[in-house]
Amino acid sequence: MKFLKFFQGKVKEPVPEAEGLAAYRRNGDVAVLGALYEPYMDMVFGVCFQYLRDEDESKDAVMQIFEKLVADLKQHEVSNFKSWLHSVARNHCLMKLRVSRITVGAESVDDREQELQIGALYDEDTFALDGQLNALDECLQKLVSEQRISIELFYLQNKCYRDIAGETGFEMGKVKSYIQNGKRKLKICIENNGSY
Template sequence: MKFFQGKVKEPVPEAEQLAAYRAYGDVAVLGALYEPYMDVVFGVCFQYLRDEDESKDAVMQVFEKLVTDLRQHEVSNFKSWLYSVARNHCLMKLRTARVTAGHEPADDREQELPIEVTTDDDVFELEGRLDALDECLQKLASEQRKSIELFYLQNKCYRDIAGETGFDIGKVKSYIQNGKRKLKICIESNGSY
């Protein structure tokens, strides 16, 4: 008995898909490249936004961003680049929400992290700065990193951070203040600020 011996399509490597999209701008190619990562992007967005609907919207917004960004920039490692784009998109979204809500720092709040948003024209410069910030965050002591993430990314006050981590409230203030200072030094020493 003979079995059907038709050609089985081999999966196209990501590098070839990226090159094809960059050359021809076929959104179907980009969709095929992006689809396997949609769950990962959703997970990253949910980690930062803490809202299912906002995270689903962010998955689509990240895709829309890729439509233009991948035509302009050559990407060698799609997965890690996509993670950075998703993370930075969420950080920008959180920051924008904070600014548009007219959120003034409460009396127990610190000033902003040592990174400034300029204009939409500087998105890739901003992404570089956010990458540097993320790299520098990883260098902090775990107590400082956890306190800073809860304070800035989840907008928790000192009291809530102390309750969640078990740290003394004075220690939380110290971790944030010293961590912020170390972040600034780290970012400046990397020439990214």
């Protein structure tokens, strides 16, 4: 995936993320932001494809998320860019799925025709999956941050305990505990339709 190549060569040498984010907040140089974003484009594409299941739509989402970052990173101070970016990508895709569902439901047709159109676009499994994704997203947000970050890195990014510990600074034993306890809480929350 190399469709953001117009940033290459604009920044002479790579800068640490914290410095790059601070520099972008100070001067708004999109080339600096592009250099920060480029190493994570594959990850963002993977997250988008996981939700959207369409290559072109996922590529578009990678660009849309970058455009969103241009504004958001001037307002938000981010300490862990990769984790924050993963959440932004996931939320962007969930919002796209919700909007597409609402758009289909808002068309001006009589009720029976509307049911037929929706039925043709989405089967029962898709509705069930959508409900589960919504519940999962709500429940993930209710976890304490250590549990949520550990679970997202372990299950969504396929990181091992050692990598999670290195990336987050959590002790390796704690990472395992965060994942197990978070998973248990998620199960209870989802079974209770989004509440503990």
